[in-house]
Amino acid sequence: MTQAQQTVNLPSSVFTGLTEVSDVAATGNVLGVINYTTECTDPRVENGLLTLDLHMASDLGEAFAEVWTTTGAVETGEHHGVVYAHDGEYLLVAGRIAPTGRYTEDTRAAYVAALDLMDGLGYKNCFRMWNFLNDINGDNAEGLEIYRDFCKGRAEAFELFHFGDKEVPSATGIGSQGGGIAFYFLASRSAALTSVENSKQMAAYHYPRQYGPRPPKFARATYLAGTHTDRRSGQIYVAGTASIRGHETLHDGDIVAQVKLSLDNIEHLISDENLADYEITQGNSLLNLDNIKVYVRHRSDIPAVRRMCEERFSPNARIQYLNVDVCRADLLVEIEGVIA
Ligand code: 3EB
Structure with missing residues (x-):
């Protein structure tokens, strides 16, 4: 089975130019494989590779x-239900929470297992989290939106580990087509991290109560300076970014305007003007973003979204378009990427 593939190189890695998943094991040093495919399974170690299947595609033609x-x-190893892989500098952790009527406790427990693992193995600098929630805008058994239920458990776990708001990493919290909640995190042993906010958006962890009992805890981006093994600096992991200014969704029902504002938000976030607050100067533009994922609520919007993204991203950027729900019912699109 040949699948489209997006190879993301951690700062210590060399580009391998893989084209087939079956080649992955042969190249040796792979921390893990995340399959954006047609069903969700528990994370596992398969042929020595950490593997997580997410239900993010409607058919195998869309899978990557x-x-x-x-x-x-x-x-590789397993710890209280989460699976992990590490190489002395980087740790990848993956977990899954089976569908239930109430996610707060299980989310807290799964996050606690993952955060405990980072502490125990000495990878204390978590720089990126992805969370995939089936029926993200549906209600749980108590009438609380599943996304808000998840946010509650996540906030409680961070609290237990004394994560200050400025220490939370960039993240994605997005819909999926099945499988409860699945997640994966990346952490480093020695990389210096800076949590970056967007001066035109309210920090998510300060969102008012109207968006749920506990705010979403994530940074707009995490800036990763060099590690012991690699002194190249300046990787930026851009969180899922949507059509939000301040804390409000703008352009309800207008996909073109939502895509434009999402792109404008990323452009500003990574600009020297915004990064000056953190004493980072890199001259970044949207042309520097790669390994991009564009999550689109309505399949019929994908062609228009693709045209707009191709106009502003590099022709060489790897971009995947996914048809899933977004964490606020009025958001039609969300975009993330990496500057490496
Ligand atoms: C937003 O800006 C849009 O809950 O982890 C983007 C990225 C969003 C991450 C998360 C949510 C999350 O609030 C939604």
């Missing part, structure tokens, strides 16, 4: 794999 490569020798 995200491969995290490294230069070090990789060890």
Whole structure:
């Protein structure tokens, strides 16, 4: 089975130019494979590779794999239901929460297992989290929106680990087509991290009560300076970004305006003007963003969204378009990427 593939190289890695998942094992140093495919399964170690299948595609023609490569020798394991792989500098952790009527407790427990693992193995600098929620805008058994239910458990876990708001990493919280909640996190042993906010958006962790009992806890981007093994600096992991200014959704029902504002938000976030607050100067524009994912609520909007993204991103950027729900019922699109 040949699948489109998005190979993301951690800063310590060398580009491998993989084209088939079956080639992945042969290249050696792979931290893990995230399959954006037609069903969700529990994360596992398969042929020595951490593997997580997400239900993010409607058929196999849409499926792709995200491969995290490294230069070090990789060890894998399992800890209280979460699966992990690490190479001495980077840790990848993956977990899944089966569908239930109430996610707060299970989310808290799964996050606690993952955060405990980071502490125990000494990968204390978590720089990116992805969360995939089936029926994200549906209600749980108590009438609380599933996304808000999840946000509650996540906030409680961060609290237990004394994560200050400025220490939370960039994240994605997005819909999926099945499988409860699945997640994966990346952490580093020695990379210095800076949580970056967007001066035109309210920090998500300050969103008012109208969006749920506990705010979403994530940074707009995480800036990753060099590590012991790689002194190149300046990776930026851009969180899922939507049509929000301040804390409000703008352009309800207008896909073109929502895409434009999402792109404008990323453009401003990574600009030297915004990064000056953090003493970071890189001269970034949207042309520097790669490994992009564009989540689109309505399949029929994808052609228009694609045209707009292709106008502003580099022709060489790897971009995947996914048809899933977005965390606020009035959001039609969300966009993320990496500057490496
Ligand atoms: C927003 O800006 C849009 O809950 O982890 C974007 C990225 C969003 C991450 C999350 C939510 C999350 O609030 C939604």
